[in-house]
Amino acid sequence: MGVKVSMTVNGKQVSSEVEERTLLVTLIREQLRLTGTHVGCDTAQCGACTIAMNGKAVKSCSMLAMQAEGADIMTIEGVAKPDGTLHPMQAAFKENHGLQCGFCTPGMVMNAIDFAKRHPNASEQEVREALDGNLCRCTGYHNIVKSIMAGSKAMAAGK
Amino acid sequence: MAMGAPLIGTSVLRKEDYRFLTGAGQYTDDISLPGQTYAVFVRSPHAHANIKSIKKDQALKKPGVLAVFTGEDLAAAKVGGLPCGWLITDVNGQPMKEPPHPCLAQGKARYVGDQVAVVIAESLHAARDGADAVQVDYEPLPSVVDTASAGKKGAPQLHENAPDNTCYVWAIGDKAAVDKAFAGAAHVTRLDLVNNRLIPNAIEPRAATGAYSRAEEAYTLYVSNQNPHVERLLMTAFVLGLPEHKVRVVAPDVGGGFGSKIYLYPEDVVVTWAAKQINRPVKWTADRSESFVSDAHGRDHVTIAELAMDKDGKFLAMRVHTTANIGAYLSTFAAAVPTILYATLLAGQYTTPLIYCEVTAVFSNTAPVDAYRGAGRPEATYVVERLVETAAREMKLDPAEIRRRNFIRSFPYQTPVALMYDTGDYDATLDGALKLADVAGYGKRKEDSIKRGKLRGLGYAAYIEACGIAPSAVAGSLGARAGLFEAGEVRVHPTGSVTVFTGSHSHGQGHETTFAQVVADRLGMAIENVDIVHGDTSKVLFGMGTYGSRSLAVGGTAIVMALDKIIAKGKKIAAHLLEASESDIEYDRGVFKVAGTDKQKMFGEVAFAAYVPHNYPHDKLEPGLNENAFYDPSNFTFPAGTYVCEVEVDPDTGKVTVDRFTAVDDFGKIVNPMIVEGQVHGGLTQGIGQALIEGCVYDKDSGQLLTGSFMDYSIPRADDVPSYKVDTRETPCTHNPLGVKGCGEAGAIGAPAALMNAITDALGVKDLPMPATPQTVWKALRAKKAA
Numbered sequence A: 001m002g003v004k005v006s007m008t009v010n011g012k013q014v015s016s017e018v019e020e021r022t023l024l025v026t027l028i029r030e031q032l033r034l035t036g037t038h039v040g041c042d043t044a045q046c047g048a049c050t051i052a053m054n055g056k057a058v059k060s061c062s063m064l065a066m067q068a069e070g071a072d073i074m075t076i077e078g079v080a081k082p083d084g085t086l087h088p089m090q091a092a093f094k095e096n097h098g099l100q101c102g103f104c105t106p107g108m109v110m111n112a113i114d115f116a117k118r119h120p121n122a123s124e125q126e127v128r129e130a131l132d133g134n135l136c137r138c139t140g141y142h143n144i145v146k147s148i149m150a151g152s153k154a155m156a157a158g159k
Numbered sequence B: 001m002a003m004g005a006p007l008i009g010t011s012v013l014r015k016e017d018y019r020f021l022t023g024a025g026q027y028t029d030d031i032s033l034p035g036q037t038y039a040v041f042v043r044s045p046h047a048h049a050n051i052k053s054i055k056k057d058q059a060l061k062k063p064g065v066l067a068v069f070t071g072e073d074l075a076a077a078k079v080g081g082l083p084c085g086w087l088i089t090d091v092n093g094q095p096m097k098e099p100p101h102p103c104l105a106q107g108k109a110r111y112v113g114d115q116v117a118v119v120i121a122e123s124l125h126a127a128r129d130g131a132d133a134v135q136v137d138y139e140p141l142p143s144v145v146d147t148a149s150a151g152k153k154g155a156p157q158l159h160e161n162a163p164d165n166t167c168y169v170w171a172i173g174d175k176a177a178v179d180k181a182f183a184g185a186a187h188v189t190r191l192d193l194v195n196n197r198l199i200p201n202a203i204e205p206r207a208a209t210g211a212y213s214r215a216e217e218a219y220t221l222y223v224s225n226q227n228p229h230v231e232r233l234l235m236t237a238f239v240l241g242l243p244e245h246k247v248r249v250v251a252p253d254v255g256g257g258f259g260s261k262i263y264l265y266p267e268d269v270v271v272t273w274a275a276k277q278i279n280r281p282v283k284w285t286a287d288r289s290e291s292f293v294s295d296a297h298g299r300d301h302v303t304i305a306e307l308a309m310d311k312d313g314k315f316l317a318m319r320v321h322t323t324a325n326i327g328a329y330l331s332t333f334a335a336a337v338p339t340i341l342y343a344t345l346l347a348g349q350y351t352t353p354l355i356y357c358e359v360t361a362v363f364s365n366t367a368p369v370d371a372y373r374g375a376g377r378p379e380a381t382y383v384v385e386r387l388v389e390t391a392a393r394e395m396k397l398d399p400a401e402i403r404r405r406n407f408i409r410s411f412p413y414q415t416p417v418a419l420m421y422d423t424g425d426y427d428a429t430l431d432g433a434l435k436l437a438d439v440a441g442y443g444k445r446k447e448d449s450i451k452r453g454k455l456r457g458l459g460y461a462a463y464i465e466a467c468g469i470a471p472s473a474v475a476g477s478l479g480a481r482a483g484l485f486e487a488g489e490v491r492v493h494p495t496g497s498v499t500v501f502t503g504s505h506s507h508g509q510g511h512e513t514t515f516a517q518v519v520a521d522r523l524g525m526a527i528e529n530v531d532i533v534h535g536d537t538s539k540v541l542f543g544m545g546t547y548g549s550r551s552l553a554v555g556g557t558a559i560v561m562a563l564d565k566i567i568a569k570g571k572k573i574a575a576h577l578l579e580a581s582e583s584d585i586e587y588d589r590g591v592f593k594v595a596g597t598d599k600q601k602m603f604g605e606v607a608f609a610a611y612v613p614h615n616y617p618h619d620k621l622e623p624g625l626n627e628n629a630f631y632d633p634s635n636f637t638f639p640a641g642t643y644v645c646e647v648e649v650d651p652d653t654g655k656v657t658v659d660r661f662t663a664v665d666d667f668g669k670i671v672n673p674m675i676v677e678g679q680v681h682g683g684l685t686q687g688i689g690q691a692l693i694e695g696c697v698y699d700k701d702s703g704q705l706l707t708g709s710f711m712d713y714s715i716p717r718a719d720d721v722p723s724y725k726v727d728t729r730e731t732p733c734t735h736n737p738l739g740v741k742g743c744g745e746a747g748a749i750g751a752p753a754a755l756m757n758a759i760t761d762a763l764g765v766k767d768l769p770m771p772a773t774p775q776t777v778w779k780a781l782r783a784k785k786a787a
């Protein structure tokens, strides 16, 4: 039944035994106990499961654990500095009230960091379009958009 | 010394954010118990079917499968059905029909997704394999899903004891007087309205993990829920027949509720019961597909609404007939939503002297329908504000002017539909909204749109809501089977920091911050020294939970009352320590003082004395500094406001763009403006979702849910909505000490009417069904052209 997979997660080398059908998100949540990555749907629509794989935001519900063999994975748990200082994008979400229940938040932040790296000066409309794959039912997006614009600026300024 | 500036009224950043931003939140599915097993429910693929047999043997042979339970097993174990928490008495004085609502189907499945069996296994994969192997022999029956048809003679019958699928016919108001007023009216506006059925879709799916301890002979249920004490009360007293002290319910971090997590669901009962049967924890987390078919849905009204006016547009009377679809079974508060929470709001902000409303609630082969953000009040606002705007158009009056001619201006105001508004200033919110929305510049913007080949429309909604349902005695006389108070406890620690326990539950509202602001201000201490605890029946003394925008108004008041007791006791202790008379002690932000002297004790010193009572008035006072309070409000609160929406419509594609949306609300006193604005944004977006893109569709023939995923049921995405302009006006609530009214539902209540008023204005049509998808709009434009 089992296959062995190895990858780097938040800077640490990990290996784990999984079933072939095991999703990457299941490995992350159940085996590695990194429960900050969430599952909000079964059709790859909500983005709550977004992580960074080799520096790019991906939906960890839409791939098998085996497909991440050898990859460099970062989850929301690996985003803040080791001393606990928030990443500028996380700080921007806090300062702009970009989260309410917090369930969509890890996925939003992971997607936002990737987006901001590629689009440091995005317009409001571009940010809204970039959020097409991340659903939030609480905030109405108003403050998420504000957060991402502020977080992008802070990242570009190297804060 | 006394602490700094007051926190109430300031946008304190949220205490809860750090854990959510770093992935440290603890939602139900994040909790893993040693030895836990996994449950998967077998659900009916048919809208209506007799269950002839269920064979478990193949499933039990699957590797890792531990148990399979069916409705028969539950019946044999005397597990009861789910209760309805509100009893409606019909027009003939008879109780509503309450058919049994089994936790696992008994002989019949009544909607697609009805739970028929549960498979419990070592892993989720094994449980799924097991569920696939359960063989259910169904005999499909004709079904009815449609609101307008379900109550008709000859429709397929769901329940033996509910003829014509009718749960109740209920009415409020003086029908004869209303009919007479209509007969003499100068003008009558009539609308046939459908309030579309919605699926709440909190982004965290429902989840429940049950555990049983043989050592303590006690159960624990972790559940994504908005009111853990109510969940426990309903489950122990009405379903499992267990003593409450043997059941602990924990609702940890909850990823959004919007009403859908108020209720006691069958899965919650089943995992709790099964945990003892197999003597291991049983975990269940819904797939999104399961959420779509099995969460309680919202709205789903078909209505005929009429407004009678004199020649000047003064409202004389309103007459409303509504059919409400309540689904296959009565969910926890289903019966109250289209009655007590709906018809009582039909006065809106207006002096309409006569109102009659009749509501028929029908069963259908669909998921149960219950409260969803706003619960009854969005439906009422839709009726009132669509009528008022349409009346203005028909009477050739400015829509703001017709509202002004009818506003209630003296308070308290007794409406003809039972409510007594305590306070409000509807001119203030209307004027504020017109200004903030720059309605004066609308003509110019419309010209611009026309130049670009687009249509533009403007719409208003002036809503009112009744929040913090109360008092318990009145609710009880109207059929509530539970109290509607709230409880709070303030525990001062020996070194002066404070833990506050509240029966309210936060699932995004930010109570850990807002409530801490109230406490820190009241006691005059740093907010860092205050922690708010909620969501665990073993920690919190009692609670009615969070729904109906009640938390701050009711739960916050209970905390304030407990704080007042703390200060009162503190004064006694300080008087002793300062050798003064208690009546001379004043408390001012952290300091107990002897009035007119410089003799004082800090709050921390008094707390320490209470726990290390060496020098203490033992003859008069118990040691310790810990107080609780229960608050049962004397009235509802009445938030109100005006929303202004401006849309642009592309006549070639039918696409509606919400160009501007302005909200000016009166929530009474505001503790944290940032959080309040966030609540408004979220509510508006759900309201815009209802009006523009959301709609639950069941196939009329097969009863299948056609909108069963995020690919078919569209909830708003970031590029479906604009940035909002929001502001507030303030008339403090007169009957709670904080002067607060509640803000959580307003946006969802007012937005749909404002949007549909704007779209119908742009199109020049009288009405349009929600959701106003491009196809619907395009068809309406085509029909208009053809006519």
Ligand code: FES
Pocket: A038, A039, A040, A041, A042, A043, A044, A045, A046, A047, A048, A049, A050, A059, A060, A061, A062
């Ligand atoms: S869980 Fe991955 S997109 Fe929804």
Ligand code: FES
Pocket: A098, A099, A100, A101, A102, A103, A104, A105, A135, A136, A137, A138, A139, B203, B255, B256, B508
């Ligand atoms: S904050 Fe709750 S879903 Fe986004």
